[in-house]
Amino acid sequence: xxxxxxxxxxxPARTATKSTKTTKAAATKExxxxxxxxxxxxxxxxxxxxxxxxxxxxxxQRVGKGFSLGELKGVGLSVEQARKLKLKGDKRRSxxxxxxIETLQQYLxxxxxx
Numbered sequence: 362x363x364x365x366x367x368x369x370x371x372x373p374a375r376t377a378t379k380s381t382k383t384t385k386a387a388a389t390k391e392x393x394x395x396x397x398x399x400x401x402x403x404x405x406x407x408x409x410x411x412x413x414x415x416x417x418x419x420x421x422q423r424v425g426k427g428f429s430l431g432e433l434k435g436v437g438l439s440v441e442q443a444r445k446l447k448l449k450g451d452k453r454r455s456x457x458x459x460x461x462i463e464t465l466q467q468y469l470x471x472x473x474x475x
Contacts, residue, residue, distance in 0.1 A: 410464075429451060
């Protein structure tokens with residue numbers, strides 16, 4: 362029997378572990394704790410973007426669909442943060458109007474109204 366190889370040992374029996382439900386619940390709880398909450402809570406309605414409409418020599422202003430991405434970046438907001446603050450964004454607009462940036466700054470409390 363010296364020339365025969367030894368048979369591999371059996372795997373040990375599984376020990377009792379936590380159920381998958383408890384581990385999933387713990388994972389979701391950790392995710393909720395890791396998410397940063399937006400500290401600003403609006404006291405009034407969200408402002409509306411004002412856009413310029415031109416037709417030949419006539420220039421008119423009207424309420425737009427939302428703020429352009431450049432205007433949101435000008436205030437320091439990402440698209441996700443703006444959505445959490447109930448601000449509408451319009452990805453089709455490429456213009457950045459200074460009056461819209463001022464409106465957002467006043468709404469967020471970054472600039473005091475004169």
